[in-house]
Structure formats: C-alpha cells, structure tokens
Amino acid sequence: MFQQSFMQEAIELSHKNIAEGKGGPFAAVIVKNGAVIARGTNIVTSTNDPTAHAEVVAIREACRALNAFQLEGCDLYTTCEPCPMCLGAIYWARPDKVYFANTRDDAAQIGFDDLFIYDELMRPFAERKIPMIQKMRDEAQSIFREWEMKQDKIQY
Numbered sequence: 001m002f003q004q005s006f007m008q009e010a011i012e013l014s015h016k017n018i019a020e021g022k023g024g025p026f027a028a029v030i031v032k033n034g035a036v037i038a039r040g041t042n043i044v045t046s047t048n049d050p051t052a053h054a055e056v057v058a059i060r061e062a063c064r065a066l067n068a069f070q071l072e073g074c075d076l077y078t079t080c081e082p083c084p085m086c087l088g089a090i091y092w093a094r095p096d097k098v099y100f101a102n103t104r105d106d107a108a109q110i111g112f113d114d115l116f117i118y119d120e121l122m123r124p125f126a127e128r129k130i131p132m133i134q135k136m137r138d139e140a141q142s143i144f145r146e147w148e149m150k151q152d153k154i155q156y
Helices: 004-020 056-064 084-094 104-109 115-122 137-151
Strands: 027-032 035-041 074-078 097-102
Touching: 004 027, 004 074, 004 097, 027 056, 035 056, 056 074, 056 084, 056 137, 084 097, 084 115
Parallel strands: 074 097
Antiparallel strands: 027 035, 027 074
16 A cells, blocks of 8 residues: 655655765665665666666665565555666566656656667567677577476576
8 A cells, every 4th residue: 555655755865866966866665564675766877887776776675685586565666657677677576566756758858768768679679779689599598498497496
C-alpha cells in the first residue's frame, strides 16, 4: 500500500542529490515491512558509471541488505518512471510494486529523453544506432547446454 512518507523521502533525497552535485534529479527508496531498507540516488556523473541510476543503486543496496538477488515483499518508490535500463533491473529484482512520481515525458522535458531506447528495442539488430552483430552463436551454444545440464544451479 502506498505511503506518502516514502515517496517524500525519495523526493527529499533527489533534492539533496542535486544540491550536492552528485548526479541527476532522481532518487529511490526500497521498503520492506514498513521500513526503508535501501536508498539510491542518481550518481552517474559523480562515479562515471552510466548504470548508476537511482533505482539500480537502491536495488543493489537492498539486495546486499537482504542477502538476496530478488526483492520479494518489497516496494520501490522512485521520483520518476523508470527508464528502460531500470525497468529491466526492476523486473529482474522482482519487487512487489513500484510507485513513481514524474513520468518519462516529464523527464524528457528537462533533457532526460529515453524514448530513443524504447524505439531502438523495436529495430532489427543491424538497424540500431549501435549495430548489434551476432557472431559465433553455434560455439556459444555450448555454454547454454552446460547450464541446462548443471544439477546444482540456482534458478532466477
């Protein structure tokens, strides 16, 4: 169930992140059993890490705190609709719910436009702005066969 105080905390973290010059105007908190277990802000520019979006930072921290790679029983509060990368991370982490404040259109209006990524996903590999060229599939299939046969694998 949505709790305004958690979104307010994410908004305050975002304000602080801007003031400290650590990155973009984005923040996220992850909640489990009514308590914040992780926080994240966008630290892309201060860490030179293009994957250091608020949601990804918070997911990493929450997984460490829970000693787990999935966030079942958790809710994620974020100041903006997740970008495609964060959306992928969220689906892999599997929280129960995601609450967001600003939309992707709001973000685009201030220079954070991810629409081109959504468009790129629909293009054939060779027509993408960064061409994706498949090579050595037959050789690499052995890795997948090895994984299929592994008896003690952890499914995710």
